[in-house]
Amino acid sequence: MYRFFADPARIGEKQISITGSDVNHIKNVLRMRQGEEILISDGDKKEYTCYIEELREDEVLAHIMYVQEAGYELPSRLYLFQGLPKGDKMELIIQKAVELGVHQVIPVASKRAVVKLDKKKEEKKRARWQAIAESAAKQSKRMYVPEIKQVMTFQEAVRYGSELDVVLLPYELAKDMEHTREILGKISRGQSVGIFIGPEGGFEEEEVEQAVSGTAAQVITLGKRILRTETAGLAVLSVLMFALEE
Numbered sequence: 296m297y298r299f300f301a302d303p304a305r306i307g308e309k310q311i312s313i314t315g316s317d318v319n320h321i322k323n324v325l326r327m328r329q330g331e332e333i334l335i336s337d338g339d340k341k342e343y344t345c346y347i348e349e350l351r352e353d354e355v356l357a358h359i360m361y362v363q364e365a366g367y368e369l370p371s372r373l374y375l376f377q378g379l380p381k382g383d384k385m386e387l388i389i390q391k392a393v394e395l396g397v398h399q400v401i402p403v404a405s406k407r408a409v410v411k412l413d414k415k416k417e418e419k420k421r422a423r424w425q426a427i428a429e430s431a432a433k434q435s436k437r438m439y440v441p442e443i444k445q446v447m448t449f450q451e452a453v454r455y456g457s458e459l460d461v462v463l464l465p466y467e468l469a470k471d472m473e474h475t476r477e478i479l480g481k482i483s484r485g486q487s488v489g490i491f492i493g494p495e496g497g498f499e500e501e502e503v504e505q506a507v508s509g510t511a512a513q514v515i516t517l518g519k520r521i522l523r524t525e526t527a528g529l530a531v532l533s534v535l536m537f538a539l540e541e
Contacts, residue, residue: 296332297327298333298336298433299317299321299333299335299433300336300337300338300432300433301338301343303337303339306335306343309358309359310348310356310359311335311343311345311356311357311359312354312355312357313335313355314353317355318351318353318355321347321355328350329348329349331346331347332346332360333346333347333357336439341363341365342363342365343357343359343361344359344362344363345357345358346358346360366541367436367437367438369539370484370485370541371486371487371539372399373396373487373488373535374397374399374400374401374487374488374489374490375388375397375399375401375490376401376403376452376455376489376491376492377400377401377402377403377492377524377528378403378492378493378494378498379402379403379409379410379412379446380410380495380525381410381495384524385402386424386427388400388524388528389427390427390428391431391529392528392529392532393427393431393437394434394435395529395533395536396437396532396535396536397441398487399441399443399444400424400444401444401447401452401455402421402444403446403448403449403452404446404447404449405493405494405498407493407494407496407499408496409494410494412446417445417446421445424443425442425443428440428441450505453505453509457510459487459488459510460486460487460488461482461486461487462488462506462510462511463488463489463490463512463513463515464491464498464503464506464507464514465514465516465517465522465527466497466498466503466516469514469515470516471516472516474515474516478513478515479538482538482539484539484541489510489512490528490531492527492528493524493527494524495523495524517530
């Protein structure tokens with residue numbers, strides 16, 4: 296069953312109004328018809344099972360059959376601070392991170408990041424990344440669409456991460472896997488968790504020190520093999536999803 300998101304202001308007692316790009320998607324891409332059932336999330340906790348009541352030019356009206364509080368979300372908010380990778384790797388990272396339960400993705404312009412985005416390019420990229428997040432959220436039955444934040448400098452990312460309960464920083468020079476297991480094992484449901492992932496060239500030692508002093512980041516290892524930037528964050532998210540899932 297296809298899933299869509301609706302502004303709570305457009306959710307009535309018996310009917311939901313769908314507007315925006317989803318109207319074209321429902322009518323012309325999926326070619327749905329009156330009477331077909333769909334799922335609609337209010338972007339928080341409620342999931343509505345509906346059938347299409349009316350297809351208008353710029354609006355789709357859905358009749359509410361029943362509503363439930365779906366428990367699809369992780370009990371912890373996970374924040375992925377991703378160093379800007381080359382090419383279109385960010386698209387894959389965002390898609391898979393959303394599937395794994397990330398709350399926000401924060402693109403980070405760290406020192407070794409090859410990619411440099413001016414304001415115009417950044418806004419265009421961010422719009423594309425947000426659309427990918429929405430598509431992945433629909434596919435994976437998320438209750439809301441994770442936000443893709445504006446690109447931050449490393450210093451801005453450290454300040455943003457300082458508000459979180461736990462910050463993890465996988466680092467290729469770290470060793471002690473038993474220490475990593477101990478750190479991950481202490482993370483409990485309900486805590487907010489930040490994950491700092493470097494770009495292709497990794498983090499500079501100075502950046503690691505800044506993260507440790509600014510956010511109390513815990514430096515961890517992901518094993519003896521060197522993981523690509525598009526793999527490292529997803530590996531951590533997978534472990535956390537498994538550990539925190541209720």
